[in-house]
Structures are given as C-alpha cells and as structure tokens.
Amino acid sequence: MATIDDALRSQVLHEFALPDHExxxxxxxxxxxxxxFDWVDETDELYExxxxxxxxxxxxxxxxxxxxxxxxxxxRVLVGELNRVVPTKRGVWKIHSPGLRLFGWVPSVHExxxxxxxxxxxxxxxxxxxxxxxxxxxxxxxxHRLEGTIKxxxxxxxxxxxx
Numbered sequence: 001m002a003t004i005d006d007a008l009r010s011q012v013l014h015e016f017a018l019p020d021h022e023x024x025x026x027x028x029x030x031x032x033x034x035x036x037f038d039w040v041d042e043t044d045e046l047y048e049x050x051x052x053x054x055x056x057x058x059x060x061x062x063x064x065x066x067x068x069x070x071x072x073x074x075x076r077v078l079v080g081e082l083n084r085v086v087p088t089k090r091g092v093w094k095i096h097s098p099g100l101r102l103f104g105w106v107p108s109v110h111e112x113x114x115x116x117x118x119x120x121x122x123x124x125x126x127x128x129x130x131x132x133x134x135x136x137x138x139x140x141x142x143x144h145r146l147e148g149t150i151k152x153x154x155x156x157x158x159x160x161x162x163x
Contacts, residue, residue, distance in 0.1 A: 002145040004031065004107050012144050013113060016068050024073035028110035028159075033140060036102075039117055040064070046100075060099040060119075067097035071112065077159040082112075084154070085134055091150040092134045096120075103133040105141065106158045107149040115140045 007013040008031070016030040040046060046061040058066075071077065085092040085103070095102040095114065101123050104114040116136045123130045141147045151158060 004111075004113070004146070004149055007031075007144055007146060016072060018069055018072060019065065022069050022073065024069075026072045027075065028072055028077075028112070029108075030068060030072050031107075031111070031113045033104075033113070033115045035140075036114055036117060043117075043119075045119055060097070063098040064100055067095065067100075071095060076161055077155065082155065082159070085130060089152075090134060090138060091152050092137045094133075101133075103137050105137060105150045106153075107146075107151055109151075109158055109160065113146075113149075 004013065008015065011034065013031040013033060014037075016032055018024075018026060040061065046064065047059050049057065049059055067081070071081070081096050083094055083096070085094055091105050093104060093106060093112065095104075095112065099120050100117055101120055102114045102117045104112055104116075107113055116133050118129060118133055122128075123133065138147070141150060
C-alpha cells in the first residue's frame with residue numbers, strides 16, 4: 001500500500017495552492033489528481049460567462065476556485081458542499097460547486113483527495129454518470145495502491161466541527 005505522501009512525492013497528487021489574494025489561513029488539506037487539472041483545462045463549459053446569471057455572472061471555473069479555497073479555509077465544511085455518494089460503503093464523496101461536482105475520498109480527518117469532476121447536469125437525472133465517477137475514484141485509488149487510505153465515516157467523524 002502506498003501513502004498519500006508517496007502520491008504527493010511522485011506527483012500523482014498535488015496540494016491545492018491557495019490563490020495569492022486569499023488572506024485566510026488553511027484549516028484542511030485538499031489534494032488534486034493530475035488528471036483533474038487536464039479536465040479543467042479541456043472543459044470549455046467551465047469558462048462560459050453566460051451559463052447562469054443567478055450565480056453572479058462568474059464562470060464555473062471562478063466558482064470552482066472559490067469552492068476549493070473555501071473548503072481549505074472555512075471554519076466548517078457546510079452540509080450542502082460535501083456529501084457521501086451512495087452506496088456509502090465505497091467511501092466516495094463529492095464536493096458541490098455551482099454547476100460542478102468533484103469526486104474523491106477522505107484519506108484522513110479534514111483532508112480530501114479530488115480525483116475527477118463533472119458538470120452538474122451530467123450527474124443528475126435518469127442518465128446520471130455518478131456510477132462512472134465513483135468507479136473512476138476507486139480505480140484511481142487501486143491503480144496507485146491508495147485504496148487503504150479511503151477512510152470511512154460520516155461528515156461529523158471526518159470533518160468534526162471546531163471545539
């Protein structure tokens with residue numbers, strides 16, 4: 001079994017770096033798979049400015065950056081932002097960002113490994129691709145010998161509120 005630190009050293013995973021303008025102190029670790037960077041670069045829908053005026057006219061990419069910074073820095077992980085994927089026995093979680101979903105797992109308390117992402121429209125309804133993304137997460141963990149790092153538990157156990 002490999003460790004998360006092994007995956008970081010081999011550059012299979014990368015720690016999400018906060019933007020220079022972010023003044024908050026990080027409270028938790030967020031790791032991203034290399035393939036996720038490729039998906040972000042190749043997904044044109046992330047950069048559309050007209051996708052939904054209800055979200056302040058920002059692009060999905062801008063919302064994604066803010067969601068990741070909030071995940072790292074906010075005092076609490078909000079209930080609607082992080083959810084276990086059913087069936088929960090596999091240990092796959094998703095982070096909700098406006099118009100997007102990130103899929104991954106929790107390797108340790110207050111940590112998240114994001115492996116893949118999808119447009120929200122692609123993981124809702126009768127043709128949902130959630131099963132594909134769950135399998136992507138599990139295959140990634142198995143391929144890199146990280147399946148032993150998938151921690152089980154509910155939100156309060158894995159992201160306990162501050163005392």
